[in-house]
Amino acid sequence: MELFRILTMLMIVAHHYVVNSGLLNCIENQTTHEVRDYILLLIGWGGKTGINCFVFITGWFMCKSQISVKKFIKLLAEVEFYSVTIYMLFLAFGYQNFTIKSFVKAVFPFYNISTGFTSCFLLFYMLIPYLNILIQRLQKNEHLKLIILLLLTYTVFPTFIKTTVVFNYITWFSIVYIVAAYIRLYPKKWCSNNYIVLVCLLISVILSWISVVVLAFICFKTGKEIQNCYYFVSDSNKLLALLTAIFSFLLFNNIKMKYNKFVNVVAASTFGVLQIHTSSDAMRTWLWGTVCDNIGAYNTSHWLLHAIVCIAMIFLVCTAIDIVRIHFLEEPFLKRLNKIAKLRYW
Incomplete structure (x- = not known):
């Protein structure tokens, strides 16, 4: 599963390489379009799918576990460290001007609840104990009916019908969590069949x-905004983004890999990678x-x-960078907290 986390984060970084860099506008403004443009668009296709993978991992493991104060403090401290440190560095080197708004955004982790992944993930993380209570009290058929209703509302209708479903990531993360918990608690035989899962994954990809x-070609011909080419994977709730995440998780979950210290160390820093390279505009x-x-x-000729x-x-x-932070800051910080904390759910 550690390797899956690494590949997921690489997919997210690749998405940001295309979407957050202005390349979409560059591609859109070309008078003629080449194979290069389609390849670059494909490089950026999987960001929202990667987010689903990340949350699915959380749901799979946390539906049978408990959120402790220590876990949340560890997560919050990492978010705050990167947000504040990077902000201060940009101020010091003159790359960013100080404003009250920018300061509050850097210090207050819940500023971007409407669109920000990190703000929503922190709040979603605090909801996990209550989601677990819901999951534990639901019967199997009730759990399934709930999933069907949620996915019809938030995935099927928005994907295939021109309708707007207003939600933010807290809502969607909770839905993915409920789906992951159902697959974990009530496993089906086909989920452990690598051949079936691999075929399903290949089809969805x-x-x-x-x-x-196809949508990029249509956009080029009709003059529509090129970002429309990502329609079926444009947000985490779109059907193909969800199915690809589920099948890819199941495939890697079925693969039994020997323990590898290097892979584990790298995988432990994937959330840090996300925090660093997406810390601010x-x-x-x-x-x-x-x-x-x-x-x-x-x-250039070396674009790929x-x-x-x-x-x-x-x-x-x-x-x-994150490995250094964990070794020199997080581990001593948590050891210190362990000595002074007397919390019930520590």
Whole structure:
């Protein structure tokens, strides 16, 4: 499962390489479109699917576990550390101007509840004990009926019918959690059949890619915004984004891998990778515009190599930073808290 977490985060970084860098506008403004444009769009297809994978992992393991104060403090401390530290660094080097709004956004972790992944994930994390109470009290058929109702409302209708379902990530994370818990608590034989799961995964991935390519072609011909090419995977609640996440998780969950210390250490820093490279708008502008210069690489012959190297290096550098943070800050901090904490659910 650790390898799955690593691949999930690489998929999210790849998504941000395309979507957060201005490449979509660059592609859209071309008078003629090449194979390169379609490949770049495919590189960015899996961000929301990756978010589903991340939350599905949480649901799978936490539906039979308990949230402790220590776990939440650990999560919150990581979020606060990166948000405040990166903000201060950008201020110190003149890359960002101080405003009351920017300061509050950096310090207060729940500022972007409407759209921010981290704010929603923290609040969702606090809901897990109550979601577990709900799950434990539901009968199997009641649990299934609840999932059917939720997915019809938040996935099937928004995917296939032109209707707007207003929700934020807290709602959706809770739904994914309930789905993951059902599959964990009431396992089906086909879920442990690697052949069936692999075929389902390939079908969902291929359909996702086909949808991106076909819709991109239509957008190019009709002049519509190129971001519409991601319609079937544009948000976490879209059907293909959900199915791909479920099947990919089941496949990796069925694969029995030997313990590998290096993989485990890297996997433990995946959330840190997310926090670092998406910490703020200033970070996105600096990282993708100044450091990587994605738009500058777009019209070069090495555009594909640039994409691969940037995605890999961002993941590796952010991982290295987080490993240092864990070793020198988090571990001593938690040891200190263990000595002074006298909380019931510590």
